Amino acid sequence: MKRAFKKLTKRQLGNGASRSRAPRHEQLEKAPTGIQGLDEITFGGLPKGRPTLICGSAGFGKTLMGVEFLVRGAMEYGEPGVLMAFEETEAELAKNVASLGYDLYDLIEKKKLIIDYVHVERSEIEEAGEYDLEGLFIRLGLAIDSIGAKRVVLDTIEAIFSGFPNANILRAELRRLFRWLKTKGVTAVITGERGEGALTRHGLEEYVSDCVILLDHRVNDQMSTRRLRVVKYRGSLHGTNEYPFLIDEEGISVLPVTSLGLDHKISFERVSSGVQRLDAMLGGGYYRGSTILVSGTAGTGKSSMAGHFAEAACRAGERCLYVASEESPDQIMRNMHSIGIDLAGWVKKGLLKFDAERPNIYGLEMHLLRIHKLISQYQPPAVVLDPITNYLAVGDQLEVKSMLIRLIDFLKSKGITAVFTSLTHGGDAMEGTVIGVSSLIDTWLLLRDIESNGERNRGLYVIKSRGMAHSNQIREFLLTSKGAQLLDVYLGAEGVLTGSARVAQEAKETAAAILRQQEIERRQRELDRKRAALDAQIAALRASYEVESQELEMGLAEERLREEKLAADRLDMARIRRADDENGRWKSKNNRKQS
Amino acid sequence: MSNSKVRVEKEYGADVDGADDTYVLRLYIAGTTPRSTRAVMNIKEICEKALASRYDLEVIDIYQQPSLAKDCQIIAAPTLIKELPPPLRKFIGDMSNTEKILLGLDLKPKEHV
Missing domain, CATH: 3.40.50.300 (P-loop containing nucleotide triphosphate hydrolases)
Incomplete structure (x- = not known):
């Protein structure tokens, strides 16, 4: 038995994946x-x-x-x-x-x-x-x-x-x-x-x-x-x-909570984030089975991003589990409706399932266990946890982190795409999470307030996105009645321009563009005018030339006539005078004609 | 001996004061082990000496009637149960501790101990 055990241990250590297999005969x-x-x-x-x-x-x-x-x-x-x-x-x-x-x-x-x-x-x-x-x-x-x-x-x-x-x-x-x-x-x-x-x-x-x-x-x-x-x-x-x-x-x-090993199957398939331009920023969307963290301060639109993701999953015909620990499902549905995301419809169709529970009802392990059970029962390919920071109410940072590690491992082993939202507090470092899970995350979106000109505007950064080329640009993030929209931000001497500064900049640029357009048109007109003037000049010159040349032609013709007349007169004179030519012949009318 | 009632005739009078209730005793043994035999002999002797004819002793082999073990809550063997007079008492062991049994059966005034 001992030998068999040893042998097995070696085998098991060598290959983590075989752990869950049926026991071998010597066991x-x-x-x-x-x-x-x-x-x-x-x-x-x-x-x-x-x-x-x-x-x-x-x-x-x-x-x-x-x-x-x-x-x-x-x-x-x-x-x-x-x-x-x-x-x-x-x-x-x-x-x-x-x-x-x-x-x-x-x-x-x-x-x-x-x-x-x-x-x-x-x-x-x-x-x-x-x-x-x-x-x-x-x-x-x-x-x-x-x-x-x-x-x-x-x-x-x-x-x-x-x-x-x-x-x-x-x-x-x-x-x-x-x-x-x-x-x-x-x-x-x-x-x-x-x-x-x-x-x-x-x-x-x-x-x-x-x-x-x-x-x-x-x-x-x-x-x-x-x-x-x-x-x-x-x-x-x-x-x-x-x-x-x-x-x-x-x-x-x-709950077998320890990590089963880092041997999850990975996927190259992309799933939509629900925001078109974000998909473009990420080169097609999130990877299936990856874990996405959306962090940001209060009111930056984290839940909206989560809502978009949930809707996109449902739209693709996939089930989604939305674990809410802050708002009731009705509240989430109402709020999402205000930005044009209809979650209630998907709930009715059975593609979306809400699980709302205040974190302090149970301990962390219980939450983990509950989520495990829910996932095992509902089998969703997409999961939203909104927000993970609320679990800090029932455990310290280390415990929450270890719970999330286990949850992420579990989700990955099942190939579930998960979006977590994380609340960052005003004073905290932006590029950090309260829970310190950022290293476990595949794609990290940071939503932050950009404060300028007495305004707060939302900006979206892709802090990291493992395994995909992604845009390094900040986008302005707008919540409209048609959902979240990403806009290019203007970079000026004072930094990033957003909100009304962006609008002002846009107006300025529009004005400048109009001016430029007008300038172009003016120059075009000048050119046209010059060309017309030149053409007119050419026409006048040509006209005077023609008059002149006609006159010259006429003079020339007259001269020629006069010359002929003179020649004829001379011949007549010579004939009359009986003058001979250099050959000593008489210059007759016939001869003249012959010559 | 197994599964049989053993009645011991009265040989001499009891030396207990006044009481003339009949004792109903059941001795549960597990097979004919030396311990079982010892228990039967010991309890018979005690009964004869202390109760004379005022007792009814039944010896039951739980190997023969295993269901009785459950019904009568037998755990240890041998076990002696005093069913009457109340209260119900249980004695476990080979009944070699005569003093304890006499005391437990209320057959000996406590000050004698």
Whole structure:
């Protein structure tokens, strides 16, 4: 067994994901308790065929845990059980657990359960010599055999110490009893009162050494949280931490709260933040399964961002759980309606579920447990926690942080996209959260007031967003009747301009633009005018040129005519004078014509 | 002996003052172990000496009648139950402590102890 255990430990350490797998063959056989969460902590349940000690002070739920172990065994796992009660009668027990919906009489009738009330009264018993507890063995043996019981609960066997004076005999007999239970092959639960400085008042842990579970509770700020710890579990791995547990109308649920390891499946899918420009800033929206923190001072619009996210999830046809710890659902719906987000419609369609509870109703663990249960029941792909800072009312910063770490781990392991809002107080550092969870957050949006010119305006920053390119620019964040809108802010010499300064700047820029436009138009006109003037000039010049050239042409023609006339006259003169030409011929009309 | 009523005839008178109620006693034993035998012998002797004929002793083996163990709230063995006269008393052990039994059965004045 030891070797198997060692081997398993190595394997487990090497691969965290295999932890939740079914036990391997060399591992101890286990009897599932059916109690929510307990089977996870013990990796399958209590050691089968062996006794388990459940110890704790009065009122911690030992009896209930025992009864639930039997009832669930009988109803869910087909293992009949025997309850040997030393403190309460059958009728009392039946009445006590009836509020949890367990009908013990029905199980008794169906031969799935036997309750044997053992009455121990010191004043009636006189010790007169040696004895043993064979009577107890016989009763138990008869009960086990008559219904073929596989499970036995002895609640609280230590009561016999008050009935019988000889502790030595009792110890020897108890040792024998537990050995005998093992040989009977029944899975036994023995409850014991918590003792001073020891697990049980009479040292039962010495005899029942296979598995010891300790129930405890702690009161912090007047709030009590029940806790459970597996002190020891021979031959098996088990969660070693303290786990809070809850007793409600469905019985016990234990919350395995430690981180299951950083091996969540991640997604590249984006989900909308509900604000278009924010999606653009983030390059498409939040990653599915990521955790988003929206922090900011009072009135910066954190809940509105959360409301947008919830609406976007519903719009995409996905369920969303809205855990409100400050406002009532009606108030949230009314307020969201004022910025154009209709949450009431989604509630009606069953896609949105509100869970509103003042944080100081329960302790932190209880809240965590409740959220776990809600998520397990409702299975939402999107969750809103508004705001997380309210949990500081029930725990200090460290506790709230550890609760949130566990919650975030849980949400991530389920691939749930979650938006947390966090209230930052005026005096606090802006880029910090009261709870100090920023390092666990994937996308952190900071909403802040930008104060200038006697105004407060809202600004939105993406402080970080793991694994995605995101805009580094501040945006002005406006809440309008059509929802949140992001606007570019103006950066001037005085810094960021928002609100009326932005409007003024916009007006200034508009005026400047108009001026520029006018200037352009004026220049255009001047150009046109110049071109027209030039054209006119060209036309005039051309006209005068044409007149001139016509005149010149005409003069030229006249000159030519005159020249011809002169030539003709000269010829005539020569003919008349009988002049010869250079060839000595007569210059006749014919000759002239020939030349 | 098992599952049988053992009636012991009166041999000599009781040395108790006045009382003449009949004692109804049941001795539950777990099998015929030496301790059981011892218990039966011891209680018989005490009864004979102290109660003479004023008693009705029944010895019951809870191995034979296990359901009686539950019905009669038997935890230890051997257990002697004084059913009558009231109040109901229980004695556990092999009945070797005669003084204690006599005292518990109101058969011995307290100042004698």
